[in-house]
Amino acid sequence: MALITSILTFIFITIVSVTGVYILTGLTGMFSLGQAAFMALGSYVSAIMVTKLGVPFIPACVIAVIVAVLIGFVVGLPTVRLRRDYISLVTLGFGEAITSLLNQATNLTGGASGFTGIPKITNIWIAGGSAIVCIVLAAYFKNSKYGRQCIAVRNDELAAKAMGINAPRVKMIAFLTSVAVTAFSGCLYAFFTTYVDPTLFGWKKSAEWIIMVFFGGSNSLTGSILGTFLLSGMPEVMRSLAEYRSVVYAVLVLLIINFKPSGLLGEWELTRRNIRALFHRRKPDDSNGNYTETSKEIANDGPTRS
């Protein structure tokens, strides 16, 4: 039972991180290969706050998220105006820089041997509750003005600009939101495992999250979360094959991208209307109409002020 609880808690924490990645990658089409470094920032800052400065848990989380967002702003500033390739390259470099920084600042972070002695605060209820709150926030973000602008920018940046959307600003908002959510997942993580070390937050971790988003369907929040559930639950089920895990992951995703590029669920979202449609044995009404509808809405609104 304890094992199942701990697996579930891990899955919930991963869901929080993936929600952040979804906002960035699924909605805006930007890829951050240093997303795990923001998780590291969240973990380390909150852990240092609590253990060395005696700040209570919740304010420590808030401070950690703010620090991560400020640093994210510096990282994002030069890149949001450029091609989307740059944000991947720059965040990849950022990840390397953070890892070496954590390894070097030994008396603050414990260096390569890791940061120990973090009190255990996160339990399954906190993790599950946070996951639900983050999912609701992300769903709200997707349906808000910003979410629709993000989708417009993702589909065609030039056209979005022509419609009056301030593309760099939208990209920055999406980036910072995702940084905040991911940093928060880092706080949860640190106070669950009570131990963090720099190797946990390499680019492989960020890549894994992106893979989860695409596995379930990069256009669908429901799909991304389903993907996370399946892919992070899978290694626990087949522990004997731990070595082959990343290979199995990769092959699965290559199959999906080649043969069902929109992911497991496509653009299907868990909404009341779609569930009803499911039970009435009708096809959900947005096999691919969802986005054209959204962009039409934006078009009808005239130039969106931002």
Place this chain on the structure above:
Amino acid sequence: MQILINGIALGSVYALIATGFSLVFNVLKFSNFSHGALMTLSAFAGYFIAAQKGWGLVPTILTAVVTGALISLIGELVAFRRIIARKSSSEYFFVSSITLGALYEGLVTIKAGANFYNYPRFFKNATIQLGNWVVSTSDLLMFSISAIVLILLVYVLNKTRIGRGLRSVSFDFETAKLMGIDSTRAIQTAFLISGALAGLAGVFLGINYTLYPTLGGMVVKGFIASVIGGLGSFPGAILGALLLGMTETLLINFVGSGYSPVIIFFIMLAFLLIRPRGLAGSNVQEKA
């Protein structure tokens, strides 16, 4: 002066990575993140064959280069062919290449474990006396082979039929196709050359450092070099790589190897703020 020489040698390896990366970027307009893992994979292939058969340096390099090229071709077929045919947006290329990278790295980890390996010593003398300077043999070798390969590459791209085809496809995919250029062939060529360069760079990195499954992380240096030089530009990539190599050796000398990635990252950020087009200048905005 000594530092400068080491820096140029290191920079020439970065130049191999950056050009290999730019080649695919130019043709398909996406960043190929499997490049690093491909380096690792071919470096390991070279290592295992060299260590088992007791071969010398030249066969090792050749094996790694051929492996890199072949795997890159297979990777194109498996991961990118259908996406290209479907004219999907660049996101799918991204995800495909990231996944491919994870796949390569997973395969290496299965075969080699998370251990460190050392290439056998290839040289009798670790250093060579050149006038007043002492140059390590491996540095000299890295520099000379990289220089030859890069000059050859520039020649092929600028003067031959294959190179012209490749450049026209990277300039305008559709028009090149209409003009009767076999675009699939051109893309395959780009992946082939890029894979071969990755193999070469992998062996050099393996000789210079040790061999371990996440060696591919070194590819970051190639990426930074191509960002500094201007994404997709060859002269820019080579220039950026040499500059980066020299800056890095200088930094390692003065502040130690721990903090140098941090400083290099800030240099790159500053560079992007001041001159986002890079040294050589390239298109930085998303085109329609």
